[in-house]
Amino acid sequence: MDIVFVASEAVPYAKTGGLADVVGALPASLAKLGHQVTIILPCFRSCRPFIRFPSFQPTVDVNVGERRVEGVIKQAESTHEGVRVLLVDQPSYFDRAGLYVDEHGQDYSDNCERFTFFCRAAFAAMEAFDLNVDCVHAHDWHTGLLPVILQHEVRHVERFARTGSIFTIHNIAFQGLFDRRQWYITRLDDSLLTSDRLEYFGRFSFMKGGIVFSDVISTVSRRYAQEIQELEFGGGLDPLLRHRADRLTGIPNGIDFASWDPANDPHVPVGFDRETWKVGKRESRRVLREELGLEQREETPLLGIVSRLTDQKGIDLLASTIRELLSQDLQLVILGTGDHHYESLFGRLSQQFSRQLSARLRFDEGLARRIYAGADMLLMPSLFEPCGLSQLYSLRYGTVPIVRAVGGLYDTVVDATPATIRDRTATGFHFDHYTPEAFLSAIRRATGVFRNQATWARLVEQGMSQDWSWQKSAKQYVELYRRATFLAGARSR
Incomplete structure (x- = not known):
């Protein structure tokens, strides 16, 4: 399968939490299973040392609010064989000290604009690099608009006619909530700003968009998939998640057993295994x-x-x-x-x-x-x-x-x-x-x-x-990709 990951962070390019570990490791395990994987990331400041300089660096223009914003799609050095990494470079949005917050720990005031641009530029990057896309895998609120755009704006494009979508919730506490006065920035149709779609108690939520419009929803453990359907843990989205429970699956994260190996860890004084x-x-x-x-x-x-x-x-x-x-x-x-x-x-x-x-x-x-x-x-x-x-x-x-x-x-x-x-x-x-x-x-x-x-x-x-290696989880994700692609294909017929 041809799978495109779209996320805001991945090890070793940019990291604030566990999301980066998942996006940095899961594609490598999928590639080992024979799948073609591309990762698309914002070109944050920490990504710049990884940029390669091939001749092909296409420019993309996307609509954000009332203006067109230009970006350049650059290729990054990949740390895993069989995984391509593309960076969406727009310095005014992404060349900052922090990924999401300023030096005072406050969310950047233009986060809605930054990640609207990123989501739209990701589709432009797929077209510019002529990618086959069986499934788009979006991660957390920063990419919540991807399933929305796929369903309502680019589905008519032949490349995306049968593309499935998965939206993974890594932490439901962060939902990408914005004042409805910023809705115009998304360039989405006003019909989507309703309580059964993206509207959320007088605001709108990128994460809600991902949950409503993705073909399949996943989260990072079976128990958490149950918990987020409950009032205590659901962050206000529990009724929606109960409504879409037939599309929700929990798959535990894994770890890289080659890197995390006490027998060969250079930081460990004396290597050991289960026998020693x-x-x-x-x-x-x-x-x-x-x-x-x-x-x-x-x-x-x-x-x-x-x-x-x-x-x-x-x-x-x-x-x-x-x-x-x-x-x-x-x-x-x-x-x-x-x-x-x-x-x-x-x-x-x-x-x-x-x-x-x-x-x-x-x-x-x-x-x-x-x-x-x-x-x-x-x-x-x-x-x-x-x-x-x-x-x-x-x-x-x-x-x-x-x-x-x-x-x-x-x-x-x-x-x-x-x-x-x-x-x-x-x-x-x-x-x-x-x-x-x-x-x-x-x-x-x-x-x-x-x-x-x-x-x-x-x-x-x-x-x-x-065995909490990524190999087990990767095989479960492949089944989800197939399901998402089947559902998307059935809808297009």
């Missing part, structure tokens, strides 16, 4: 404690957090329980940046309890990998979590995750109950209620099991044996 993890993790733990200035206490469990320090990641639970945790026989390492009051709190406490707590308030991939390799447990107390990747990394590296049972955390971590320990399926620990008491209870359960070396070894080894 005891020696490898013991040395990784020793080196990590030495690096962080923590006391060498072999019988004491070392807990890690690699996360943005925000309420969505459950950091308010950690903040409210951290003194209780530090009164117990455990050690804790925190790596990440986020809300100032959390950074300030953890920074102060790491000075006060320097032999027991280390807070490194930065992004550091090397240290993150050493934490995955050296910690005994990983904490992920998320308020909500569409999929999550850290728990997959930790399973791969023999670190037992303690997670709130939501979204992809529920799907990918099997709670250690007497039954699952007995049948050797347990891989971690769940807690359900978003309360400090439930969080602490899960940690106590985990540290209790940790004292039983044989049971703990079964958890570690079962986690390390899980």
Whole structure:
């Protein structure tokens, strides 16, 4: 199949979150299955070092609001064989310090204009490069207009007459909401600004457009696909998602097993696998404690957090329980940046309890990998979590995750109950209620099991044996592409 990904970010070109990891990895797995994949991205400032300079760099002109805006489609160096990467270059829109927000953390005031241009320019790029397009795969609100434009403006073009569309929701909390006074910018027909289409409580939503007009909708875990149909997690779009439930599928994200391999990770002091993890993790733990200035206490469990320090990641639970945790026989390492009051709190406490707590308030991939390799447990107390990747990394590296049972955390971590320990399926620990008491209870359960070396070894080894590679998920996406193409073809007949 010929598949075109259209997204606002992808590793290694531009990244603010998990969306970039998915768009950076899934196309490579699809290419290995024999499919032709093109990725179209905005040419953000971070993309510029990847630009190649072939002779063919077509110019496109698209209508945005009351004017025509010109852009140049450039080719980027691809990091995966069989995957082509195109960049939509329009410096006034995309050559900025941030992808979506300014230096004060505020959304750019022209985001509606920027991503209207990007969506329209993406179709122009497909035509300029004469792409065959069996299916367009749009990701998150930034590309929510693609299925709308496909259905209502370019379907008459032979190239797109039978093109299917998939819209993937990576995080429903960000919906691309704009004042209806900006509707004219989209150049969409006014008949689409209704409550059963793009209108949303007096505004309009790019994400809603993607949900309403795509042939198939996906999200990044089975549990999250259920949750977003509920009032608590649906962000106001739950009635629409229930209405389109027959088109909604949850497919868990994967990780790149070649890159995330504790046996060959250059950041890990001693490589290890499922057979040699005891020696490898013991040395990784020793080196990590030495690096962080923590006391060498072999019988004491070392807990890690690699996360943005925000309420969505459950950091308010950690903040409210951290003194209780530090009164117990455990050690804790925190790596990440986020809300100032959390950074300030953890920074102060790491000075006060320097032999027991280390807070490194930065992004550091090397240290993150050493934490995955050296910690005994990983904490992920998320308020909500569409999929999550850290728990997959930790399973791969023999670190037992303690997670709130939501979204992809529920799907990918099997709670250690007497039954699952007995049948050797347990891989971690769940807690359900978003309360400090439930969080602490899960940690106590985990540290209790940790004292039983044989049971703990079964958890570690079962986690390390899980296959959360992209190959499994890629095959599921192929089935969705086929379904979307079938539905589009049936509609065109």
